[in-house]
Amino acid sequence: MREGEKLKKQGVTFKRVIFWVITILVMIGILGPLLWIYLTAFKSSADIFAGSLNRQLIFTPTLENFKRLFVQFPFFKTLGNTLIMSLGSTVLVMIVALPAAYSFARWNTGGGHILFNTIASRMFPGVVASIPFFIVFRHIDLLDKHIGIILLYMYFNVSFATFLLYGFFRDVPVELEQAAMIDGYGRFNIFRKVVLPLVLPGIATTSVFCIIWSWNEFLFAFLFSRKVATTVTVLISSFWGSIDVQYGTMAAGAAISILPTLIAAWFMQRYIVRGLTFGAVKG
Amino acid sequence: MSRIDVNNVWKIYGGNVVGVRDLTFTCDDKEFLAILGPSGGGKSSTLRMLAGLEEISKGEVKFDDVVVNDKGPSERNIALAFESYALYYRMSVYENIAFPLRAKGLKGKEIDKMVRDIAEVLNLTTILQKKPGELAGGHQQRVSLARALIRRPNLTLLDEPLSHMDQRLRAGIRAQIRRIHEEFGNTTIYVTHDQAEAISLCDRILVLSNAEKQQIGTVDEIYNRPVNKFVANFIGQPGMNFLQGKVHSQKSASVDTDEGVKIIEIAGTVDPKYIGSEVTIGVRPQQITIVEDKEKGFNLMGSVKIVEFQGDTSILAVELNDIQKTEIKVVIPAGGFKFKRGDFCYMDVDPEFIHLFDSAEKAIIERNA
Structure with a gap:
């Protein structure tokens, strides 16, 4: 009996050790780069390139990287561009994806084929679409324009958003809508008063996904902008020059521009867990 | 409050699946009619056609001699209590009950009076501020009934309203449903697969099976004069x-x-x-x-x-x-x-x-x- 208990205890301890080892490894994988970014952002160039580990970790913090970033580079302008493009494209995405997803979920519009094709547009590498888009954009003068990049982001996010929202709409029991129909509400009011409140967590989750994707997007912003519509990701990449790599400025830019996505991810985790598991009818 | 005529009504799904075949029956004003039958017999399709939630493939449905085939659910002034209750669970019980009145554009005071009246009848006064999710099945069904009945409908449709309740609750709610029917002078159609419910509640029973009407009549007629072997076997325990x-x-x-x-x-x-x-x-x-x-x-x-x-x-x-x-x-x-x-x-x-x-x-x- 005692022997058994001992073994059991050992088993529990062993499990706990494995759990923590894996957790720590994962945390290092996730937090390591973040730590590097934030440490580097506050280092002077001399400290960045210092050989000893001691100086890598213990140094005098400086704001010179931020100063250079703000003064010498159009950081806030590009950050503003990123903000405009993320929010603008997300609003447009929602305007298209909400009714589309509702229609797919409620009436099986297109018998599943249209929905599949919508999702299929995400199945090839995005870069494949870049050349045709580039040619079209050049002809209709959308290169290096905010609206051009917003449209591109919308193109990439609509399918994904439609598919996510489709799942949320599917969870809304059709009886609720029928009850409202019998109660005397029209289609639009049913959507607004009955369906929308129920899919609000879904809309929040989807929007945050879209914003994060657009915020982090680099390839298309890089290809389709030159001066006016450059985003912060493009600016940060430009610090990797042909002569030297400005690690400090790069880290400072990254340190600021990843903050919103970090906050969004933190905010979202509650919603994702809850939003995906809500059940409506059963009491 | 209405006499319902169903004349040679068909429901055909997807061109060839027959949900309801050539159904004809009448539900008199203030009658309590049960539609009884095994699952897949066509009960729900019939109910949904009466409610206007399902298109009528052939034939006609009349409310007080007016054909309602092309009228939407809201134009028919019917009430429907769903098997799943279908309560708006983001809203309080009060708001759930008031919801149909708001659609009519009634004002706060009128709504308040009507909600409190019906809550009184159905013993819901103490739980008006709660959310449906906090309530037991019996309460939820009563809320759903209250929402259905508050508009004084022409026709009250009840779709297996007791199927999610435990045995003890059922008897109590059954009596309440009958009482509401009497008090409000409603025309009520009650869909169930439970013959005990149909027998104890209703004036007449329509037995549906295999998408077809088997028999319609009083409990006595159905029990003692079954027109075919199916009805004879289906009724009685x-x-x-x-x-x-x-x-x-x-x-x-x-x-x-x-x-x-x-x-x-x-x-x-x-x-x-x-x-x-x-x-x-x-x-x-x-x-x-x-x-x-x-x-x-x-x-x-x-x-x-x-x-x-x-x-x-x-x-x-x-x-x-x-x-x-x-x-x-x-x-x-x-x-x-x-x-x-x-x-x-x-x-x-x-x-x-x-x-x-x-x-x-x-x-x-x-x-x-």
Whole structure:
């Protein structure tokens, strides 16, 4: 009996050790780069390139990287561009994806084929679409324009958003809508008063996904902008020059521009867990 | 508040699946009609067509002699309580009940009075501020009923409203539903697969099976004059017993037994064309009397296989002495004979309670009312 208990205890301890080892490894994988970014952002160039580990970790913090970033580079302008493009494209995405997803979920519009094709547009590498888009954009003068990049982001996010929202709409029991129909509400009011409140967590989750994707997007912003519509990701990449790599400025830019996505991810985790598991009818 | 006429209505899904076949019936003003049948029989399709949630493929539905085929659910002024309650669970009970009134554009004070009135009737006053999710099934269904009834509908449709409740609650809510029906003077159509509910609640029962109307009538008619074998077996617990026999004369049937041909008298007459043809003889388990004396003009005999004690009654499974060795069920009062496995028993059936069905399973005895 005692022997058994001992073994059991050992088993529990062993499990706990494995759990923590894996957790720590994962945390290092996730937090390591973040730590590097934030440490580097506050280092002077001399400290960045210092050989000893001691100086890598213990140094005098400086704001010179931020100063250079703000003064010498159009950081806030590009950050503003990123903000405009993320929010603008997300609003447009929602305007298209909400009714589309509702229609797919409620009436099986297109018998599943249209929905599949919508999702299929995400199945090839995005870069494949870049050349045709580039040619079209050049002809209709959308290169290096905010609206051009917003449209591109919308193109990439609509399918994904439609598919996510489709799942949320599917969870809304059709009886609720029928009850409202019998109660005397029209289609639009049913959507607004009955369906929308129920899919609000879904809309929040989807929007945050879209914003994060657009915020982090680099390839298309890089290809389709030159001066006016450059985003912060493009600016940060430009610090990797042909002569030297400005690690400090790069880290400072990254340190600021990843903050919103970090906050969004933190905010979202509650919603994702809850939003995906809500059940409506059963009491 | 309305008389409902359903005339030759069909529901065809996807071009070839028949949900409802050529259905005709009438539900009178202030009547409480049950639509009873097994799952997949067409009950829900019928209900949804009445509600306007499902398109009518063929035929017409009239409310007070006005064809409503093309009217939407909100234009028909009906109420529908869903099996799943379909409450708006983000809103309070109060808001759920007030929801239909808001659609009508009523003002706060009127709404408040009406909500409180109906809450009073349904005993919901104390839970008006709660969310549906916090309530038990019985309460939720009452909220759903309150929401359905607050508009004083022409027709109240109840779709298996009690199916998610436990047995004890059901009886209570059943009585409440009937009371509301009486108090409000509603026309109510109640869909259920539970015959006990249909029998205890309704003025008349429409039996639907296989997408078709089997029979419509009062409980007495359905129970004692089933028009076909399906209804005979579906209604009653346990269902009707069947055994093979022949039409002997216009007033009797015969069964081949181990002891020769046994003649069974019937009340009413059978068309002479049936004489000599094979029929199914039907007898309800509850309408068989066990007799001690073999000479007392018994109809059937057999040996007891299983005794199922039910409290106030016992159900015997009896193997008859006909050549098919048919097993039938007999319900006897618990206090009477004590039977055990293997006992032999004689059974008597009033000619009134003998039913005959032809090969097409239709009842063939003509009786005078």
